[in-house]
Amino acid sequence: ESTPAVTTSNVAEQAAALRTTIRRYDHEYYVLDAPSVPDSEYDRVFRELKALEEAHPALITPDSPTQRVGGAAMSGLLPVRHRIPMLSIETETDITPQGAHNFDARVRKKLGLLPEDAAIEYAAELKFDGLALSLRYEHGQLIQAATRGDGEVGEDVTHNIRTIRQIPLQLHGAAPEVLEVRGEVYMSRPDFERYNASQREQGKATLVNPRNGAAGSIRQLDPRLAAQRPLSFFAYGLGETKGWEVPPTHAQVLDALKDFGFPVCQGRTVGVGPESLAAFHQAIAAKRDQLTYDIDGVVYKVNRLDLQRELGFRSREPNWAVAHKFPAQEEMTVLEQIDVQV
Ligand code: NAD
Known part of the structure; x- marks a missing residue:
């Protein structure tokens, strides 16, 4: 039988080794925009550390990757302190429809609801x-664009964001004193293919994938480089607001953002209870390959903002949202091959 001291030190060493690996992957992904392993491998190591910390909470350090958001700021770009932190989203580990039920159960428990209480309304996107990105508008004018960085401090990328035609420099309609819009900048698949084909023709370097193409373009110092890259944007939420009556639900916020002139993805729905979420997950998984841009899952959010506030957040993620991923593409291929053989 092993003594507790030996076990603890072994577990501590294991946690330290996992943290070192994750920090290296984080640096490659968030700072260099050049990951060396697929996301499924990163997620596996991250889950391993999380499980270890859950079993031995005394091992948790405030600087553990499980306690903080993403990447550090790149030197050369000016730091921007977010007035409201930019958080990550918890990943639901069960990729079957059951994942939606797990999230609903966690939300209901946190709100102290009983089984007989009414079902909760969710937004799925x-x-x-x-x-x-966080885009700050004052009196209707775009004055600053920042990356998420470590969630507290991001990087000023306003010079590059101004080159994206889909992002309004001036809001449409009556403008609030302050409106911070959060969303995702991405490169569509056809734009990625076209850009790489043209680079190849000119004997120039190609982009590894659309995600790194978008991130790498935005984090350039020279806006002329970003201007040559075809980038798009979807708005999905809010940061700080002043002088604006925020609508009561997330879905209405997205409608309002559309009216302000932002691209908002139409692939979204509002439903009551977890069944509607599971159905959305299934429908999107089936359509995923037909989309013109990459997604790595769907996101469920509690629709009412007053309930979101009541649910609050933990160190790195809100309690009112979850990312429900799909089986990784490589894993799907293997499953299909097995099906064919059987
Ligand atoms: P995340 O990127 O999985 O989730 C949070 C992010 O989701 C938000 O910051 C936001 O940008 C984005 N998002 C997209 N659509 C959204 C929507 N509709 N509503 C709200 N937010 C939306 O979380 P994370 O913790 O930043 O990163 C983890 C991800 O990065 C994992 O997928 C992981 O595999 C990958 N990663 C990979 C490596 C690697 O080496 N391969 C390294 C680090 C991270």
Whole structure:
């Protein structure tokens, strides 16, 4: 039988080793925009650390990757302190429809609801695989665009964002004193293919994938480079607002953002209870390949903003949202091959 001291130190060493690996992957992904492993491998190591920390809470350090959001700021770009932190989203590990029920159960428990209490209304939307941005408008004018960075401090990328035609420089209609819009900048698949084909023709370097193409373009110092890259944007939420009556639900916020002139993805729905979420997950998984841009799952959000406030957030993610992913593409291929053989 092993002594507790030995076990603890082994587990501590294991946690330290996992953290070192994750920090290296994070640096490659968030700072260099050049990951060396697929997301499924990153997620696996991250889950392993999370499970270890859950079993041994004393091991959790405030700087553990499980306790903080994404990447550090790149030198050369000016730091921007977010007035409201830009959080990550918890990932539901069960990729079957049951994942939607797990999320609903967590939300209901946190709100202290009983089984006989009414079902909760949710908004479901796509999880775009790009780079998170916060756009700040004062009196209707775009004055600053920042990356998420570590969630507290991001990078000023206003010079590059101004080159994206889909992002309004001036809001449509009556403008609030302050409106911070959060969303995802991405490169569509056809734009990615066209850009790479043209680069190849000119004997120039090609982009590895649309996600890194978008992130790498936005985090350039020279706006002329970003201007040559075809980038798009979807708005999906709010940061700070002043002088604006925020609508009562998330879905209405998105409608309002559309009216202000932002592209808002039409692939979204509002439904009551977890069944509607599971149905959305299934429908999108079936359509995923027909989309003109990459997604890495769907996101469920509690629709009422007053309930979102009541649910609050943890160190790195809100309690009112979850990312429900799909089986990784490689894994899907393997499953299909097995099906054919059987
Ligand atoms: P995340 O990127 O999975 O989720 C949070 C982000 O989702 C938000 O910041 C936002 O930008 C985005 N998002 C997209 N659509 C949204 C919507 N409709 N509503 C709200 N937000 C939306 O979380 P994370 O913690 O930043 O990163 C983890 C992801 O990055 C994982 O998929 C992981 O595999 C990948 N990653 C990979 C490596 C690697 O080496 N391969 C390294 C680090 C991270």
